[in-house]
Amino acid sequence: xxxxxxxxxxxxxxxxxxxxxxxxxxxxxxxxxxxxxxxxxxxxxxxxxxxxxxxxxxxxxxxxxxxxxxxxxxxxxxxxxxxxxxxxxxxxxxxxxxxxxxxxxxxxxxxxxxxxxxxxxxxxxxxxxxxxxxxxxxxxxxxxxxxxxxxxxxxxxxxxxxxxxxxxxxxxxxxxxxxxxxxxxxxxxxxxxxxxxxxxxxxxxxxxxxxxxxxxxxxxxxxxxxxxxxxxxxxxxxxxxxxxxxxxxxxxxxxxxxxxxxxxxxxxxxxxxxxxxxxxxxxxxxxxxxxxxxxxxxxxxxxx
Amino acid sequence: xxxxxxxxxxxxxxxxxxxxxxxxxxxxxxxxxxxxxxxxxxxxxxxxxxxxxxxxxxxxxxxxxxxxxxxxxxxxxxxxxxxxxxxxxxxxxxxxxxxxxxxxxxxxxxxxxxxxxxxxxxxxxxxxxxxxxxxxxxxxxxxxxxxxxxxxxxxxxxxxxxxxxxxxxxxxxxxxxxxxxxxxxxxxxxxxxxxxxxxxxxxxxxxxxxxxxxxxxxxxxxxxxxxxxxxxxxxxxxxxxxxxxxxxxxxxxxxxxxxxxxxxxxxxxxxxxxxxxxxxxxxxxxxxxxxxx
Numbered sequence: 001x002x003x004x005x006x007x008x009x010x011x012x013x014x015x016x017x018x019x020x021x022x023x024x025x026x027x028x029x030x031x032x033x034x035x036x037x038x039x040x041x042x043x044x045x046x047x048x049x050x051x052x053x054x055x056x057x058x059x060x061x062x063x064x065x066x067x068x069x070x071x072x073x074x075x076x077x078x079x080x081x082x083x084x085x086x087x088x089x090x091x092x093x094x095x096x097x098x099x100x101x102x103x104x105x106x107x108x109x110x111x112x113x114x115x116x117x118x119x120x121x122x123x124x125x126x127x128x129x130x131x132x133x134x135x136x137x138x139x140x141x142x143x144x145x146x147x148x149x150x151x152x153x154x155x156x157x158x159x160x161x162x163x164x165x166x167x168x169x170x171x172x173x174x175x176x177x178x179x180x181x182x183x184x185x186x187x188x189x190x191x192x193x194x195x196x197x198x199x200x201x202x203x204x205x206x207x208x209x210x211x212x213x214x215x216x217x218x219x220x221x222x223x224x225x226x227x228x229x230x231x232x233x234x235x236x237x238x239x240x241x242x243x244x245x246x247x248x249x250x251x252x253x254x255x256x257x258x259x260x261x262x263x264x265x266x267x268x269x270x271x272x273x274x275x276x277x278x279x280x281x282x283x284x285x286x287x288x289x290x291x292x293x294x295x296x297x298x299x300x301x302x303x304x
Numbered sequence: 305x306x307x308x309x310x311x312x313x314x315x316x317x318x319x320x321x322x323x324x325x326x327x328x329x330x331x332x333x334x335x336x337x338x339x340x341x342x343x344x345x346x347x348x349x350x351x352x353x354x355x356x357x358x359x360x361x362x363x364x365x366x367x368x369x370x371x372x373x374x375x376x377x378x379x380x381x382x383x384x385x386x387x388x389x390x391x392x393x394x395x396x397x398x399x400x401x402x403x404x405x406x407x408x409x410x411x412x413x414x415x416x417x418x419x420x421x422x423x424x425x426x427x428x429x430x431x432x433x434x435x436x437x438x439x440x441x442x443x444x445x446x447x448x449x450x451x452x453x454x455x456x457x458x459x460x461x462x463x464x465x466x467x468x469x470x471x472x473x474x475x476x477x478x479x480x481x482x483x484x485x486x487x488x489x490x491x492x493x494x495x496x497x498x499x500x501x502x503x504x505x506x507x508x509x510x511x512x513x514x515x516x517x518x519x520x521x522x523x524x525x526x527x528x529x530x531x532x533x534x535x536x537x538x539x540x541x542x543x544x545x546x547x548x549x550x551x552x553x554x555x556x557x558x559x560x561x562x563x564x565x566x567x568x569x570x571x572x573x574x575x576x577x578x579x580x581x582x583x584x585x586x587x588x589x590x591x592x593x594x595x596x597x
Binding site: 227 | 332345365408412414419420422424430431443444445448449451465468472475504525528532536547548551553564565568571579583
């Protein structure tokens, strides 16, 4: 039976086999990605409360969102976190990679140590942070008191809660460091040697050789961080529930509240579509700006 | 730690003074020391307070190590929430998710890496694009679908994606690895009359062991640490995963802090142990493959 269905030509056979092999992904795309993607778009034009029936209300949800102060506030919080955390993350992970890039005894141990915090899942980081950054008797403030600094109230302070989240993000620079380490290892030594022969000092070498060679990795890491920083959720859920004074109310957490506490599914879907469009727009902007500065080396050896 | 060798520039120019070199190495060591300290201090705090008595924990001065040493926090942690139940639940989920991801992700990767078919390259770009899709967009419809199917408060929503290719990033990783295997190997097997499944299972997959090991470990750790999906889909205490169960600790009035930290220590242990074990395995794999050539 199956045999008669098999196309005769080799090419047709290969295509059929490919469809069989790729079928899990096709099914997954249809039922887990594309279907839900358009369903969310449809819900965003409806009044849908899970119980009761769905009513088409056109752009009403979107109009409501623009008047929703908490939604606008959550977008501002997300933007603040993104703008603060991405440059800091990039600089710190690149610096860490440069520190451990040279050969020394214990380099594997040093790299593993810096990567270690990245193995901590969000909820575990949050549990630990709840004690490290808790007011006066938290570990952070006890440490600061050793050097006679009166620390802030961290998570309990509307001014400091977001910066505390940024610090928690920086604890996980290990993943970025690994990426930059791999990129650093592929910087061709002949370029660095040529720069030395030309009399460039180490700063000039970093700025004119290493950094351009790293630029594709930097752009890639920026995009990854960007998408992740639009997704902050677990820290808010476990540590602050959006507070104090909505200072850690990030958009994904607000969407969660709308959908799973108030069961306002249509409204939450509209909010998620706005966030999606903002994510795409920002990613496209970063790619457009980035592609101007990114240097792709034409590699003669691997381009056979 | 010994000092790093002199930078290449010194070898070439031979002019830099020893003093300047020494200062530079000193600065490097201090910077590295600070970074390592910042990474390790919170870990040390977590570990040491897990073994501290509550009396010591609430002392006014900073406490560097447990004195006296106690396991009481762990005992209380298990009494407050069923940590063993949570851990066992997560392991059962892992037992399905990890093998399913390995099989389906490598099947899909095989189609993209080693078979020629119309539209392949365009669809591969689609696959990469889905990496950028924020998961909360599909979240609400998926919740509605799973709800209508009666799958809320079951593990099915957590497991099903693994049977459908899993995270596209892993498909990408395996595909890149498979691309590097010479075409002659599978062509020779096909000439000998092996079917496509045979080529996939007996020729290509065994060669992919290093990347499959990496994907297995990443999948295990990501599943262990996943908080969002269990939070959305699971309700009963008896079904919660470890990561989700830990959060019921903090939501309780008057959290037992040292017990919470003891539970956190237990929670970060599996990923760390797995990673430590895998590190050795990875290094070994590299050494072996190097010596063969």
